[in-house]
Each structure stands twice: as C-alpha cells, then as structure tokens.
Amino acid sequence: MLTCKEAEALIARRADGALETDDGVALARHLRECNACRPLAEDQAIVVRALTARPEANVPLGFAGRLSDRLDAEVSWADMLNWRTWTVRLAPVAAALIIAAAATAERVTAADPIDLAQVAETWAIDPELTELPTTALFWQAEVSADSMLEAVLTADPDDPLLEAGYDQ
Incomplete structure (x- = not known):
C-alpha cells in the first residue's frame, strides 16, 4: 500500500x-x-x-533569436561576482587608501622608550617605611593562601601589617 x-x-x-x-x-x-x-x-x-x-499558439518569426539576445544582454549574478571586474573597479579606491596610509605614516612617530627601573621605583613601596601596609601581603611570595584570604576579608588596607596582626 x-x-x-x-x-x-x-x-x-x-x-x-x-x-x-x-x-x-x-x-x-x-x-x-x-x-x-x-x-x-x-x-x-x-x-x-x-x-x-488549449490551442497551440504560433510563435512569431525571430522570437527565439530576440529572446536569446535579451538574455545575453542581461547581467547575471555570476558576472557581478567576477573578481576581475571588481579588481579593475576598486583599483582607484585601493590607490587612495595606500596614499592616505603613506601620508599618515610620515606623521606618526614612535613613542619614547620606557625605563622600567623608573616605573618600578614609582610603584615600589618606600624603603624608609618602618611598617608595611596590609596590601603588601599581595606581593609577598611566602604568604599562605589562608593568610591572603583573611587579609582580603578582614583587614583595612591602610593599616600596617603588624597592627593588623600579620607578620612581615
């Protein structure tokens, strides 16, 4: 079935x-x-x-030729995607972009080199401090995970380490 x-x-x-x-x-x-x-x-x-x-209709003489010519004259979607055509049409745009890039490249200068030692000095803790702030725990390698967690949860960042109860 x-x-x-x-x-x-x-x-x-x-x-x-x-x-x-x-x-x-x-x-x-x-x-x-x-x-x-x-x-x-x-x-x-x-x-x-x-x-x-339905009765068959006679096609006028030359109809097939005229239809073929019209179809050949139509631009197909495949012709619109032809990269060779786009290459020729976009050449002036590409040239303008290259000229703009070259003109801009002359005006751009490289940044001055950065002295990492100077950056480290500005970020480092003042060596004359007698007591380190609580936030100094974050940069100490020997601090345990438990001490780090306790400091994050309970300490005031501005308190010195000794006052907060942590050993340096």
Whole structure:
C-alpha cells in the first residue's frame, strides 16, 4: 500500500504521462481507498485536460533569436561576482587608501622608550617605611593562601601589617 506522500508523486507523474504500469496499478488501488488523495488526483486531471485543450499558439518569426539576445544582454549574478571586474573597479579606491596610509605614516612617530627601573621605583613601596601596609601581603611570595584570604576579608588596607596582626 502506498503512502499519501508516495501517491502525490505518482499523481504528478501520471499527469505527465510518465507512469509505469506497476505504479499505475498501485496508485489506482490507493485512490480507491484514500479519500484525501482522490480530490488531488481529480484536480490534477482537470488541469491536464485544460492544458491539453488549449490551442497551440504560433510563435512569431525571430522570437527565439530576440529572446536569446535579451538574455545575453542581461547581467547575471555570476558576472557581478567576477573578481576581475571588481579588481579593475576598486583599483582607484585601493590607490587612495595606500596614499592616505603613506601620508599618515610620515606623521606618526614612535613613542619614547620606557625605563622600567623608573616605573618600578614609582610603584615600589618606600624603603624608609618602618611598617608595611596590609596590601603588601599581595606581593609577598611566602604568604599562605589562608593568610591572603583573611587579609582580603578582614583587614583595612591602610593599616600596617603588624597592627593588623600579620607578620612581615
């Protein structure tokens, strides 16, 4: 037994006259039993009769040539994507960008080198301090994770380490 989906394909092939004998028998059996596909087959038969009943119209002389010329004149999407065409059209834009980059490159100067020792001095703690602030714990390698967590949760950053209860 055919499914309705299979029957739809066979109905279209029957309308085109391309249905084989075995498929025709299976389709006829399906259409006798299926109330959903029967109207579809009838509609398809009406369309076939209407199209075959129409008289054939004569095509004017030269129609095929004119149509071919018009189709050749149309720009296809493949022609629009042709990189050679875009290369030629974008060459002036590329040249303008190169000139702008060259003009800008002359005005840009390199930054002065940075003395890392001087940066370290400005960030380092004053060596004359007798007591380090609590935040100094963050830079000490020997501080345990528990001490670090306790300092983060409880200490005032401005208190000295000894006053906060931490050993230097």
